[in-house]
Amino acid sequence: MIRLSGLRKSFGENTVLDGVDLDIAPGRVTALIGPSGSGKSTLLRCVNLLEVPEAGSLELDTLRITFNPDGRLPQKDVLAVRRSTGMVFQNFQLFPHRTVMENVTESLVIVQRWPLDRARARAAELLRTVGMGDKADAYPATLSGGQQQRVAIARALAASPKLLLCDEPTSALDPELAAEVVDVLGRLAEDGMTMLMATHDLRLAGRIAQHVVFLQGGEIVEQGPPAEIFGHPRDERTIRFVRTLSNTA
Ligand SMILES: Nc1ncnc2c1ncn2[C@@H]1O[C@H](COP(=O)(O)OP(=O)(O)OP(=O)(O)O)[C@@H](O)[C@H]1O
Ligand SMILES: [Mg+2]
Numbered sequence: 001m002i003r004l005s006g007l008r009k010s011f012g013e014n015t016v017l018d019g020v021d022l023d024i025a026p027g028r029v030t031a032l033i034g035p036s037g038s039g040k041s042t043l044l045r046c047v048n049l050l051e052v053p054e055a056g057s058l059e060l061d062t063l064r065i066t067f068n069p070d071g072r073l074p075q076k077d078v079l080a081v082r083r084s085t086g087m088v089f090q091n092f093q094l095f096p097h098r099t100v101m102e103n104v105t106e107s108l109v110i111v112q113r114w115p116l117d118r119a120r121a122r123a124a125e126l127l128r129t130v131g132m133g134d135k136a137d138a139y140p141a142t143l144s145g146g147q148q149q150r151v152a153i154a155r156a157l158a159a160s161p162k163l164l165l166c167d168e169p170t171s172a173l174d175p176e177l178a179a180e181v182v183d184v185l186g187r188l189a190e191d192g193m194t195m196l197m198a199t200h201d202l203r204l205a206g207r208i209a210q211h212v213v214f215l216q217g218g219e220i221v222e223q224g225p226p227a228e229i230f231g232h233p234r235d236e237r238t239i240r241f242v243r244t245l246s247n248t249a
Helices: 040-047 075-084 100-110 116-129 145-157 175-190 202-208 226-231 236-248
Strands: 002-011 014-024 029-033 055-060 063-067 085-088 163-167 195-198 211-216 219-224
Touching: 002 040, 014 040, 014 055, 014 219, 029 040, 029 202, 040 163, 040 195, 055 075, 063 075, 075 085, 085 145, 100 116, 100 145, 116 145, 145 163, 145 175, 175 195, 175 202, 195 202, 202 226, 211 226, 211 236, 219 226, 219 236, 226 236
Parallel strands: 029 195, 029 211, 085 163, 163 195
Antiparallel strands: 002 014, 002 055, 055 063, 211 219
16 A cells, blocks of 8 residues: 655745645556646655655555655665656656666666666566567667657666656657557556556546546545546536546547
8 A cells, every 4th residue: 555644845935735645556547637736746756755745654565754844864765765666757758878778777787786687687578568679779869759758667667666656658749659658558557557647648547547636736626536537526626627638638
């Protein structure tokens, strides 16, 4: 079980997460939706400690971290959280001067201290999983956006995280390339990967998420199965937001 309780985060005077409570069921996909600026990226970044919340707690399996306003955390907890989570970003963020293979092996070799041949074998397997097995020696700039994102997914999975965090994984892609990425994420979901993903992509959320969370103003307004949130939202704010999503999809 992954559980966020009372998570708070501000930037200066701006309270961006205002006491977020969320249970993330293992083996399920949770989609995070909400208007621009509602705190989706910040929430994802708090889960892997790219941002440090100032109150609340994070439980990830046996690990439990309680946050406090001084923002200091035991280094071993930070490392444990980083090891347990993988992150996929909207703009891929591959290392441009490294090959596809090197992008995927980097953290295994540098952070986890795996021997190079073991890391390469693991990377080759993951690249096959995302349909990029024949591009191991290519550089990111020579790949399409969809291919880069699939490499980024392989990289995020390298250390076998317990939770995959995805921040708008398809929104920088043309529909056709987005579809490739949706397929890859859909297969991971079928294989039981636990995911938390921020997305505006109704196709992505509708196809692979079992749970949808609507965030606005740093608070969870409503959550439930996709059919409920997209088809029969209850809160006036969710109704309004879902209407804008359907109009732009
Ligand atoms: N590093 C930062 N420093 C200061 N303010 C920040 C920082 N990161 C985010 N914010 C602010 O936090 C609020 C929430 O931003 P966040 O990026 O989490 O929203 P979002 O829901 O992901 O939006 P979008 O849909 O546009 O990606 C915004 O007001 C933003 O300006
Ligand atoms: Mg965002």
